[in-house]
Amino acid sequence: IEGTTTAMVQEDMRAWHAGLSHWAGINDINSWSIGIEIANPGHLLDYTPFPDAQMTALEYLLSGMQERWHVNPQDVISHACIAPGRKVDPGEKLDWRRLACAGLAVWLDPPLERSAIPADLTALCCAAARLGYQVPDEPVWDLPMKALWRSLSMRWLGPSPLFGHPPCKTGLAHVEKLADRWPVQRGLGDV
Numbered sequence: 001i002e003g004t005t006t007a008m009v010q011e012d013m014r015a016w017h018a019g020l021s022h023w024a025g026i027n028d029i030n031s032w033s034i035g036i037e038i039a040n041p042g043h044l045l046d047y048t049p050f051p052d053a054q055m056t057a058l059e060y061l062l063s064g065m066q067e068r069w070h071v072n073p074q075d076v077i078s079h080a081c082i083a084p085g086r087k088v089d090p091g092e093k094l095d096w097r098r099l100a101c102a103g104l105a106v107w108l109d110p111p112l113e114r115s116a117i118p119a120d121l122t123a124l125c126c127a128a129a130r131l132g133y134q135v136p137d138e139p140v141w142d143l144p145m146k147a148l149w150r151s152l153s154m155r156w157l158g159p160s161p162l163f164g165h166p167p168c169k170t171g172l173a174h175v176e177k178l179a180d181r182w183p184v185q186r187g188l189g190d191v
Contacts, residue, residue, distance in 0.1 A: 003053030085147030
């Protein structure tokens with residue numbers, strides 16, 4: 001909470017932070033990523049915004065990693081992105097906008113108003129897949145789709161009026177803009 005960082009595993013070594021996860025067609029995220037854990041009580045307890053000291057430490061850590069490993073800002077994602085339904089960290093209270101302003105992540109401010117028109121779930125899956133998410137086989141409003149939407153919301157909507165509601169046309173348009181602007185580069189193949 002006070003911004004102290006501890007390296008549990010050297011950056012060039014494989015860690016086990018991701019578990020069963022998928023991103024951009026890669027099925028072994030642990031071998032392709034560097035995991036960062038941030039102390040916070042989380043959703044089950046008193047989930048609080050991340051203090052300035054933590055955000056400052058994260059900015060310093062990310063800038064060094066990006067320089068050492070040539071990580072693009074659009075490749076900085078959350079555990080919730082790679083394992084929807086199983087992981088929810090760091091959650092919607094991480095200041096992704098602040099990280100983007102520092103050139104360390106990407107962000108588009110979400111719309112301020114919800115649409116009453118439900119989102120086309122097939123289109124939502126297409127946009128989410130272009131962003132890098134593994135999407136459900138069937139675009140129906142069931143547990144896998146709800147987990148995908150929650151993951152998208154935590155990473156890309158933050159505490160906006162769209163957060164915590166089923167996907168609407170406005171939310172879909174936001175995800176499509178993100179996918180148009182930052183489509184993932186595929187071709188690393190399944191590992």
